[in-house]
Amino acid sequence: MERRDLLRLGVGGAALLAGCAPQSRERRSDVIRLWVAPNDAEEGFWKVAVARWNALRRGLPVTFTTIPTAGSSEDTVLSALVAGTEPDLCTNIFSGFAVQLAALKQVVDLAALPGFAELVARRRMEAIVPGWTQGGRVCALPIYSSPTLIWWRADLLEANGLSHPPRTYDEVYQFSARYGRPGRRYGMQVVAGRDWRDRWFDFISFYYAVSGGLPYLDGAHALYDNRAGLEAATFMDRMFRRGWTAPDFDAEEPLVSGLAAGAVRGPWDVERFARIYPQTLARIAVGPMIAREAATANSGGGPTSTFSDSKGVVIFRSSRVTRQAFDFLAWVLGDEALNLLWLRRTGLSPARSDLLTNPRFAEYYRTNPLVRTYAEHVASARPPALSEYTIDIQKIMSSRLVEPLMTGQATPADALARAVGDTDRMLAAQA
Amino acid sequence: MRPLPHHRRRLSREAIVGLSLASAYLVFAAIFWAYPFFWLARLSVTQWRFFDEPVFTGARNFVRTIQDPQFLVSLWNVVRFLAFYLPLAFGGALLVAFGLRHVRRGKAFVALCFLLSNVSSGVALSLVFTKIFSSTGPLNTLIHDWTGARIPWTSHPTLAMLAIALVVAWKFVGYYGLILYSGLLTIPAEIYDAARLDHAGPLTRLARITLPMLNAQLMMVLVFAILVSFGLFTEPFLITGGGPSDSTVTPQMMIYETAFRRLQPSHAATMSIIVSLVSYLLIVLARRLFEKKVTLA
Numbered sequence: 233m234e235r236r237d238l239l240r241l242g243v244g245g246a247a248l249l250a251g252c253a254p255q256s257r258e259r260r261s262d263v264i265r266l267w268v269a270p271n272d273a274e275e276g277f278w279k280v281a282v283a284r285w286n287a288l289r290r291g292l293p294v295t296f297t298t299i300p301t302a303g304s305s306e307d308t309v310l311s312a313l314v315a316g317t318e319p320d321l322c323t324n325i326f327s328g329f330a331v332q333l334a335a336l337k338q339v340v341d342l343a344a345l346p347g348f349a350e351l352v353a354r355r356r357m358e359a360i361v362p363g364w365t366q367g368g369r370v371c372a373l374p375i376y377s378s379p380t381l382i383w384w385r386a387d388l389l390e391a392n393g394l395s396h397p398p399r400t401y402d403e404v405y406q407f408s409a410r411y412g413r414p415g416r417r418y419g420m421q422v423v424a425g426r427d428w429r430d431r432w433f434d435f436i437s438f439y440y441a442v443s444g445g446l447p448y449l450d451g452a453h454a455l456y457d458n459r460a461g462l463e464a465a466t467f468m469d470r471m472f473r474r475g476w477t478a479p480d481f482d483a484e485e486p487l488v489s490g491l492a493a494g495a496v497r498g499p500w501d502v503e504r505f506a507r508i509y510p511q512t513l514a515r516i517a518v519g520p521m522i523a524r525e526a527a528t529a530n531s532g533g534g535p536t537s538t539f540s541d542s543k544g545v546v547i548f549r550s551s552r553v554t555r556q557a558f559d560f561l562a563w564v565l566g567d568e569a570l571n572l573l574w575l576r577r578t579g580l581s582p583a584r585s586d587l588l589t590n591p592r593f594a595e596y597y598r599t600n601p602l603v604r605t606y607a608e609h610v611a612s613a614r615p616p617a618l619s620e621y622t623i624d625i626q627k628i629m630s631s632r633l634v635e636p637l638m639t640g641q642a643t644p645a646d647a648l649a650r651a652v653g654d655t656d657r658m659l660a661a662q663a
Numbered sequence: 664m665r666p667l668p669h670h671r672r673r674l675s676r677e678a679i680v681g682l683s684l685a686s687a688y689l690v691f692a693a694i695f696w697a698y699p700f701f702w703l704a705r706l707s708v709t710q711w712r713f714f715d716e717p718v719f720t721g722a723r724n725f726v727r728t729i730q731d732p733q734f735l736v737s738l739w740n741v742v743r744f745l746a747f748y749l750p751l752a753f754g755g756a757l758l759v760a761f762g763l764r765h766v767r768r769g770k771a772f773v774a775l776c777f778l779l780s781n782v783s784s785g786v787a788l789s790l791v792f793t794k795i796f797s798s799t800g801p802l803n804t805l806i807h808d809w810t811g812a813r814i815p816w817t818s819h820p821t822l823a824m825l826a827i828a829l830v831v832a833w834k835f836v837g838y839y840g841l842i843l844y845s846g847l848l849t850i851p852a853e854i855y856d857a858a859r860l861d862h863a864g865p866l867t868r869l870a871r872i873t874l875p876m877l878n879a880q881l882m883m884v885l886v887f888a889i890l891v892s893f894g895l896f897t898e899p900f901l902i903t904g905g906g907p908s909d910s911t912v913t914p915q916m917m918i919y920e921t922a923f924r925r926l927q928p929s930h931a932a933t934m935s936i937i938v939s940l941v942s943y944l945l946i947v948l949a950r951r952l953f954e955k956k957v958t959l960a
Binding site for chain 1: 712713714793794796797798799800801807811812813815817818819903904905906907908909920923924925926
């Protein structure tokens with residue numbers, strides 16, 4: 233082999249290795265980079281908002297792209313952080329992941345930035361921000377709040393003597409006894425699914441409703457082995473023991489065929505049903521999260537508490553334009569016209585407590601009664617517990633509480649005690 | 664010592680060409696195998712959370728991992744899976760192999776059909792089987808119409824593992840069957856003729872001739888089956904989510920969730936090393952117990 237050939241081989245190999253080298257960690261300070269949730273509705277909103285900001289020349293220009301993910305946003309954000317390719321701002325962050333990022337010292341404490349208090353006041357977030365605050369630090373700011381409520385097939389309710397959606401356990405029992413045919417059709421879907429996230433849409437929603445929004449976790453201790461937890465667990469247990477619900481509804485959307493007359497659904501389902509099942513959507517009546525009668529009365533006549541599936545925005549610590557990025561964020565989130573645009577584009581209620589009293593949003597809610605029902609619950613909806621160990625906490629909730637209730641292997645009291653005991657032991661071990 | 668002649672120390676042109684060609688693979692292996700392997704080994708004896716410098720912690724990760732009840736459950740679940748999977752895989756593969764022997768026309772097409780399940784997307788088929796096994800799905804509706812009962816395929820710990828084994832067996836049985844079929848083709852027909860002359864029945868011929876002569880292929884299938892069981896992820900992740908009560912959680916699911924959900928890559932690296940060792944030991948044990956050197960005298 234000639235020396236020239238060897239040289240070519242060496243140069244080729246070096247080029248190959250250079251291509252595999254990590255990208256430069258040099259951060260830009262002349263532009264704000266933003267990642268947004270990978271869906272058409274949110275992308276459409278940010279396209280308009282970013283264009284307006286750049287046209288106004290109020291600060292550094294913003295460039296945005298959707299989170300480059302094929303799977304979960306969390307995996308992609310984590311990969312980007314490890315590779316040093318994360319943006320300055322990222323939306324679509326759930327509170328548990330934000331706490332994990334804060335524990336890893338990867339995100340900025342937004343509460344410490346100048347203008348934070350003004351933004352909270354301008355956006356009417358005083359009642360919402362405490363749910364995102366841990367030790368006085370706010371590592372993510374909620375963009376929207378999506379309460380969980382129960383959808384009922386109004387035609388099936390009426391055919392069985394109910395003129396309004398059930399509000400209490402007793403009403404659900406009575407309806408299920410009339411409508412349910414074990415093995416054929418069921419009163420309601422009680423368990424949302426097998427994933428740890430699904431606990432937000434069954435036990436935690438039921439617990440918030442019956443407890444009036446009390447927390448289920450306090451630092452290193454689970455709190456749901458109490459009267460409210462027992463009532464929620466007893467409801468789930470009774471629905472399974474009587475055959476008024478099924479372990480899963482994976483085969484089909486149960487509300488469409490009437491396999492189940494009721495199911496917990498979020499505001500994101502409005503758009504999905506409008507697109508796929510418009511005829512079913514026309515027959516849906518949205519009711520509150522069910523609770524015992526006394527608990528409903530205890531809420532002072534206001535909306536029943538429920539779970540809020542919220543996503544927020546973070547600023548990464550590596551950003552060299554933290555102040556400018558927050559200025560952009562404060563402008564977008566604090567602008568009522570942009571909040572209305574968000575609502576129109578996504579159908580998701582902005583995380584603000586004046587949605588029903590602010591005349592700017594009135595017209596939208598007048599013409600969208602389903603979304604309005606969700607907006608009524610934004611102020612009383614509670615976010616998930618702020619914990620770095622959200623996944624383990626909810627996996628234990630699945631395996632020690634929900635699944636034993638589903639199969640009848642444990643009484644509600646025993647299942648609660650085991651779930652809380654295991655959670656406390658896990659948290660103690662992690663500590 | 665006399666120095667080597669000059670021409671012995673220089674590489675020949677063929678050797679240089681050979682090394683150059685092999686270097687592509689060596690570079691590939693160094694980047695995508697050796698580097699991750701050493702990084703994994705380093706992680707297993709350190710504490711690292713993605714963004715800080717790894718801190719040496721000795722055997723702490725190993726102690727923590729072997730005391731982790733959920734990890735031990737996941738290893739036990741591999742044994743439970745194998746208990747269902749091996750009979751299904753071997754039974755199904757033998758049926759495929761014997762069936763193929765009797766196919767006269769379109770043998771290649773039939774073999775291709777068996778391979779289709781093997782090359783199908785695990786995600787797609789898991790989603791299909793999730794609906795089939797649902798408590799309100801078509802299979803249960805059929806069973807309910809016939810018997811008045813429903814089978815809790817995914818909500819009973821034992822049945823959930825059986826359901827996973829059925830799905831994985833469906834995916835691999837055709838492939839295993841083709842391996843066994845290739846073995847069947849190598850058995851000389853004269854042996855069977857001689858056995859018939861000695862009045863050996865079908866079961867005797869199966870036990871005394873076919874299965875011993877297929878030992879190499881059966882061992883290959885057994886090793887593949889063990890590797891599949893330790894690498895199981897997509898099917899339990901999508902069909903049962905590891906439930907009910909962690910009865911279908913697998914080591915790969917534990918490793919993934921520990922690294923990328925709990926953000927504890929050091930712990931996950933230790934798990935992966937232990938899983939590799941256990942799978943290797945199980946394969947060695949299986950070979951010691953069942954591998955036979957079969958020769959035609």
